Amino acid sequence: MSKRTVVPFGPQHPVLPEPVHLDLVLEDETVVNAIPRIGYVHRGLEKLVEKRDYTQFVYVTERICGICSFGHSLGYSECVEKLMGIEITDRAAYLRVIFHELSRMHSHLLWLGLLADGFGFEALFMHAWRLRETVLDIFEEVTGGRVIFSACDVGGFRQEVSNETLAGIVAKLERLRDEYRTIAKTLLEDSSVKSRMVGVGHISTDKALELSMVGPFARASNVATDERLNGIGAYGDLAAFEPVLSDGGDCYARCDVRVREVLQSIDIISELVDKIPDGEVMVPVKGSPEDGAQAMTTLEQPRGQAFYYSKGNGTKNLARMRVRTPTSQNIAGMVAALSNVELADVPMVILTIDPCISCTER
């Protein structure tokens, strides 16, 4: 057996937008073990429910993570609405799903860029982020914010978005689709890109199930897990919904799944814009959650299943707010994917699980 060395990785590292630390145990150039250490971004947001009432807390949940921001406010709002028995209007439910899918597109495009940066393809990174600006422009036009836009609130959707604006959004996305196909082609067909990704960081279906992986990371190992299948909110009104799967289990498959999910999101948005009913977008919210009432809900975030739990105590403040985020589920999978890869592939394997540390640590 050759000598083992430990290489520290992070918390400040060029490929990591976020701080996480890994001790990589190496034998020659091969990783035999990776020991994660987290806690650099822990803020203590769940405890903040004691200081902010349930309407103010929407703004806090949005800031659990700036990338999945809309998703968190959506999950929280759905959870509190369940807790208090509030029925939102159909139009609001549709708008929420439309914006959630737009957020998924922005998150995936961001990720595709970071991946390209991870294997050293700078131009592709720039192109992916240029396309992502189209989605951010839509956010800015409708809500005024680019990444954190406070559109979702307990009781519905805070902006009235006209049908013309929605049609404009779909037209923009259709234009984006063509341009997107060219960068997707490079990502999936370019031989040098493929040589970096195919067969790297492989996880089998059984292993993925055993490690309870979620989101695109699991779907790339052919596990059909997707919370959108539960049909919560307007997802239930879709004519059909099939999760995007791949049986490769390697970095290439994870990239492939996310590339196709962007196109799937465009399809979902167009379908919902066609079907959206007219009506109000907000219902009035009064009172406080009852003492001892509990509610929970799940949501498919760009990175996988997120779980929300809330408990009332009769006052304006919730007794407990719990969020379990996809990345905390996927850390075990990440460590498994890292074993037996070359040191040079470590940044890319870490990127392909699309870790969101600030979600994980809250």
Added chain:
Amino acid sequence: MSNVGKSPWIIHYDGSSCNGCDIEVLAALTPLYDAERFGVVNTGNPKHADIFVVTGGINDQNAPVVKQIYDQMLEPKVVVACGACACGGGVYQTCYNIMGGVDTVIPVDAYVPGCAVKPESILDAVIAGVGILDEKAKAMKKNPADKDRSEKDASTGAHASVADVDDGTNADAE
């Protein structure tokens, strides 16, 4: 823009931010905002960087990391605190694990407001930072003993004199 006489290289570190500001810092570097036209390059190495862009507040875990990156940067250096969190804790101000803004551990030269910050204001701050960088460089030339190393090790005479010698050689070269 006439004050930009140098291509500022930046290093970015995410304190305990929510990512909102981080992705806007990155967005400022990508085609729409294109900070690179001012010569701004994002580097991962503190020793190559002139401007330290920090997002997010400070907690016990990341305080030593931020401090270390700052210490590894060479003088003159500028710190830009991006976003409400980095300026003073932002929405997380009352969280049990937040000590406050970046200025609780290192001196900050420019504060950028916003939650999340807009890429335009990040560009503004970085360009203002270049001005500060120039001023600091001038001050260093005028008063060579004022280097950070000699400041920190003022008590240990040996180090201070090393700094003096360094400056002497630089002056000769010019």
